[in-house]
Amino acid sequence: xxxxxxxxxxxxxxxxxxxxxxxxxxxxxxxxxxxxxxxxxxxxxxxxxxxxxxxxxxxxxxxxxxxxxxxxxxxxxxxxxxxxxxxxxxxxxxxxxxxxxxxxxxxxxxxxxx
Amino acid sequence: xxxxxxxxxxxxxxxxxxxxxxxxxxxxxxxxxxxxxxxxxxxxxxxxxxxxxxxxxxxxxxxxxxxxxxxxxxxxxxxxxxxxxxxxxxxxxxxxxxxxxxxxxxxxxxxxxx
Numbered sequence: 001x002x003x004x005x006x007x008x009x010x011x012x013x014x015x016x017x018x019x020x021x022x023x024x025x026x027x028x029x030x031x032x033x034x035x036x037x038x039x040x041x042x043x044x045x046x047x048x049x050x051x052x053x054x055x056x057x058x059x060x061x062x063x064x065x066x067x068x069x070x071x072x073x074x075x076x077x078x079x080x081x082x083x084x085x086x087x088x089x090x091x092x093x094x095x096x097x098x099x100x101x102x103x104x105x106x107x108x109x110x111x112x113x114x
Numbered sequence: 115x116x117x118x119x120x121x122x123x124x125x126x127x128x129x130x131x132x133x134x135x136x137x138x139x140x141x142x143x144x145x146x147x148x149x150x151x152x153x154x155x156x157x158x159x160x161x162x163x164x165x166x167x168x169x170x171x172x173x174x175x176x177x178x179x180x181x182x183x184x185x186x187x188x189x190x191x192x193x194x195x196x197x198x199x200x201x202x203x204x205x206x207x208x209x210x211x212x213x214x215x216x217x218x219x220x221x222x223x224x225x226x227x228x
Contacts, residue, residue, distance in 0.1 A: 009154070032214050034216055034217075036219075041202075041222065041224065042221055042222065043118075043120075043204055043219035043220050043221045043222050044157075044204065044206075044219040045219070046216045046217075046218070049214070049216055051214040090156065090157065094214070100145070100208075100210070101147060101159055101162050101172070102147075102206075102217055103159075104149075104156045104157040105156055106154060106155060106156040107154075107156050
């Protein structure tokens with residue numbers, strides 16, 4: 001079965017420092033991977049996805065993610081964190097079944113302090 | 115504006131009542147999904163639908179029901195059989211025929227049992 005794991009419940013960084021939010025996956029076949037962000041009491045917003053091609057994927061709001069097949073990881077990164085980046089981040093993988101539903105990790109809360 | 119509209123934003127249910135959460139999309143998407151979000155548990159799939167008049171149970175379908183009579187609408191009913199319905203409910207949609215497309219989410223409905 002397809003699955004994703006986000007090993008950190010919370011990540012804290014100082015504004016201006018680089019940030020990394022970790023995600024590992026387990027899939028059979030080629031992985032289709034996604035990152036979403038959620039602000040309080042709101043829906044999820046799409047950040048970026050990996051389908052195929054370059055291992056470094058660039059997305060919205062200056063975020064990028066690095067796909068590493070040997071380590072089965074898809075970590076979210078940003079070179080310089082902003083206080084406004086503070087939110088809940090979800091990694092997801094597409095289920096390979098016919099309905100292509102997304103399977104989500106438990107989420108990582110990012111706190112950026114001034 | 116194209117998007118997904120969930121209503122109401124807040125909903126209160128008395129013990130033993132059925133309540134229905136609305137989800138409407140004008141994106142012309144074939145596939146629609148309902149997720150439940152609880153703190154620390156990420157998103158869990160309740161039901162999903164690939165096309166009109168078709169839907170499938172997700173991981174936690176017990177105590178819920180859905181219908182898909184129109185392409186743009188996918189209402190979720192939380193029945194009295196759902197013993198712990200207090201949660202944040204998210205509806206999503208995506209173009210069903212493309213495997214690598216991201217899902218678009220509504221702003222959510224927060225259901226509370228009183």
